[in-house]
Amino acid sequence: MPTVKDVAQRAGVSVATVSRVLNNSEKVSEQTRQKVLKAIEELGFKPNLLARNFRKDKSNLILVILPTIANAYFARVVKGIEDTARKNGYGILLCTTQNSPEIAAEYLKLIEKKQVDGAIIASAKIEINFCKDLDTRRIVQACEFYPFLDSSCVLIDHRKAFYDVVDYLIKKGKKNILCAIGNEDIPSEFERKEGYRKALEENGLQFREENVIRCSYGWTELYEKLKNLCCLKKYDAIACSSDLMAVGAIKAAKALGLKVPDEFSVTGFDNIMMSRLYEPSITTVAQPMYSIGEKAAQILIDTLESPGAFKKQKIILPHELKTRESA
Amino acid sequence: MPTVKDVAQRAGVSVATVSRVLNNSEKVSEQTRQKVLKAIEELGFKPNLLARNFRKDKSNLILVILPTIANAYFARVVKGIEDTARKNGYGILLCTTQNSPEIAAEYLKLIEKKQVDGAIIASAKIEINFCKDLDTRRIVQACEFYPFLDSSCVLIDHRKAFYDVVDYLIKKGKKNILCAIGNEDIPSEFERKEGYRKALEENGLQFREENVIRCSYGWTELYEKLKNLCCLKKYDAIACSSDLMAVGAIKAAKALGLKVPDEFSVTGFDNIMMSRLYEPSITTVAQPMYSIGEKAAQILIDTLESPGAFKKQKIILPHELKTRESA
Incomplete structure (x- = not known):
């Protein structure tokens, strides 16, 4: 079976030039390209399976x-x-x-x-x-x-998005707003927390670190955390960093006998299908x-x-x- | 840079044998393998990036x-x-x-x-x-x-699974049971329909082709189809081929003023998270x-x-x- 070396020899060019032709590189003159293609045809050279990536240099x-x-x-x-x-x-x-x-x-x-x-x-x-x-x-x-x-x-803009949702809760009359976010070493989570802080402060409310709950994006962890929060009743809303967290918050509020949204408002994030289908349907932020x-x-x-x-x-x-x- | 050929020469074996060693093929004697490995080390031979697949013949x-x-x-x-x-x-x-x-x-x-x-x-x-x-x-x-x-x-066993769920509906007293499945050119959908048929027939109920609704696995299509079924009230249950279909069916029943499950029972398939979280929670089949x-x-x-x-x-x-x- 002919190799790249054989092709180079027959075309009177270097192996590198053959590679360039196989690569569709633009650094080869048309004349040289034709010489190489002719040699490839005459020898019946077939780049092997593994050389295919090399030849096209693209996997698509x-x-x-x-x-x-x-x-x-x-x-x-x-x-x-x-x-x-x-x-x-x-x-x-x-x-x-x-x-x-x-x-x-x-x-x-x-x-x-x-x-x-x-x-x-x-x-x-x-x-x-x-x-x-x-x-x-x-x-x-x-x-x-x-x-x-x-x-x-x-x-x-994750900061602005979370700002908007917390600002909306405040405009609805909520004053003691919890925030549930994921780990802050994720940039968007850090940004969202800053959005929460900014919305509170611009509306004359105090930001309190202890009102920020860190948890996973699923529904169970926040559900457990809120259900075991003896003082959940002193809060009137929670802004969550995912829609599943919001499901957990709604379930916890219901378990504690709080009416959603009148006594306890809940917002999610992401606008997943469940946020629309859940009852009550969940106020959330849609990312495009x-x-x-x-x-x-x-x-x-x-x-x-x-x-x-x-x-x-x-x-x-x-x-x-x-x-x-x-x- | 040394090539496979150089390694072969130094080890006094063929290129194919070197390939076999690089390939971890079992067709090489331990003695030959050691010779090749020694040559590789002495020459500082490194299989190149593209040869890597070749060498191990595995992408993992x-x-x-x-x-x-x-x-x-x-x-x-x-x-x-x-x-x-x-x-x-x-x-x-x-x-x-x-x-x-x-x-x-x-x-x-x-x-x-x-x-x-x-x-x-x-x-x-x-x-x-x-x-x-x-x-x-x-x-x-x-x-x-x-x-x-x-x-x-x-x-x-998709047929047995659908049989079980329809049989369960019948044992609960349901007699006019619809079935919602996907396209029957998918083997499991064909099997499920046969399970539906078998459960009806073994319980002395008649299978009717017109009671089989074909639709996509999401919730909207079945929702629309059932809402526009003027005679939904003459049925008392539906066995669906996905949990999202079941959500669509529950929403349609609610829209038509039917109480779920008393007046209209709904079952899903797959046991996705929403089937547990939805209200009412959805009776379904869990696949492992x-x-x-x-x-x-x-x-x-x-x-x-x-x-x-x-x-x-x-x-x-x-x-x-x-x-x-x-x-």
């Missing part, structure tokens, strides 16, 4: 790194990415990290190995130590932005999830198609307060 | 093909696959097909391209025409079994989703690790009827 695959698929929130983001990718001739592969930065780093290696052309990190937790030596042109952050990874990003995915994919694909035109972008998309029955 | 990645991630049902299956894969040193990549057999076929090509070692098809629709020439040892079907793809599979994923991954990995020991398996795991408020 985009990796999407998610913390989990258990949260329905991500399905729309993925759909936006997928539709945009498919329109542009790319497939997408998803992976989940359970928010482990080590696992995220492992999967990011697929870029270097050329098994994927680039990656969209959608909310998955990353750490500075695992992000050295990454080609940031091939990565876009979506929903969440870790500033130490100097890539393009597409997300909402599909658009975030779409835009992130478009930025990445534009760069992959024309690496020379790369320009780092930070896109902030508008959020929307969905007022429903729970607040 | 498993592809999971899903119809969508919008249905929370799949999150647990994926978790079972992922935990098992990780324990065995494999990563997993997910892809979604929106139930297009063409897209599933495209992703299955990643096996042939050696970008993944094998695939688990979890409920994604496939078609016989796209499944020729697949290496069925590298594929396991989960949740759903298309018999034309002669691979191992792990799933529940995590175990299905776990078992499918284990069968696949066992084969990948010892291809010689391959034996096609059909594993039927037990389902469980979860009786709640809606029926």
Whole structure:
């Protein structure tokens, strides 16, 4: 079976030049390209299976790194990415990290190995130590932005979004408002807490650290925490950082005999399907999830198609307060 | 930089033998292996990035093909696959097909391209025409079994499961029972319909084709169909093929002023989180989703690790009827 070396010999060029032709590199003159293609044809040279990546230097695959698929929130983001990718001739592969930065780093290696052309990190937790030596042109952050990874990003203004929802509770007459957020080492959670603080302070209410409850995004942990909070009745509302947390809060309020929203108002975040279907339906913040995915994919694909035109972008998309029955 | 050829020369063996050593093939004597490893070390030979796949002939990645991630049902299956894969040193990549057999076929090509070692098809629709020439040892079907793809599979007995839930409705005194299922070209949907038929007939009730409603798995389509069914009141129950369908049915019953479950009982399928959280909570069938994923991954990995020991398996795991408020 003829090798690249045989092709180079016959065409009277170097192996590197043959590679360039196989690579569709623009650094080869048309005349040389024709010589090489002729030699390839005459010899019946077939780049083998593994050389295929090398030849095209493209897999036409985009990796999407998610913390989990258990949260329905991500399905729309993925759909936006997928539709945009498919329109542009790319497939997408998803992976989940359970928010482990080590696992995220492992999967990011697929870029270097050329098994994927680039990656969209959608909310998955990353750490500075695992992000050295990454080609940031091939990565876009979506929903969440870790500033130490100097890539393009597409997300909402989480601080303003949480400000809006707390401000809405205050305008509805609520004064003793709890806040339930995830871990503050996640940038959006830190931002949301700051939004909560700002809304209180601008409305002349005092921010109290002890009114900030940290918990997981599911419903059970907040449910247990609130049910065991002997003094829940001294509060009249809670702003939650996920819709499932809001379900937990509503269940706890009901268990303690509090009427939602009159005695205890609850807001969620993300506008997942359940927030609309739940009874009472849940006041929440809608992120433009599909658009975030779409835009992130478009930025990445534009760069992959024309690496020379790369320009780092930070896109902030508008959020929307969905007022429903729970607040 | 030294090449495989240099290593072969120095060790006094053929290039193929070096490949076999790099491949961890068992066809090399221990003595030869040691010679090659010594040459590799002395020359400082490093298999290059692209040769890595070649060297190990393994990506240590498993592809999971899903119809969508919008249905929370799949999150647990994926978790079972992922935990098992990780324990065995494999990563997993997910892809979604929106139930297009063409897209599933495209992703299955990643096996042939050696970008993944094998695939688990979890409920994604496939078609016989796209499944020729697949290496069925590298594929396991989960949740759903298309018999034309002669691979191992792990799933529940869908016919028996639907039989059980309809039988339960009948034992509760229901006599005019609708059935809502997805498209019957999906084997499990066909099986469920047969379970519905069998339960009716064994209980002396007549099966009527017109009482079978075909619709998508979300809640809206069934909701609209039932709301516009002028004669819904002549029925006293519906057995649905997904929990979201059940939500649609409950909403329609409520909209028409029917009390659930007294006047109209509703059952779902899959036991997604919402079925427990919804009010009324939804009687449903729990598939052992995590175990299905776990078992499918284990069968696949066992084969990948010892291809010689391959034996096609059909594993039927037990389902469980979860009786709640809606029926």
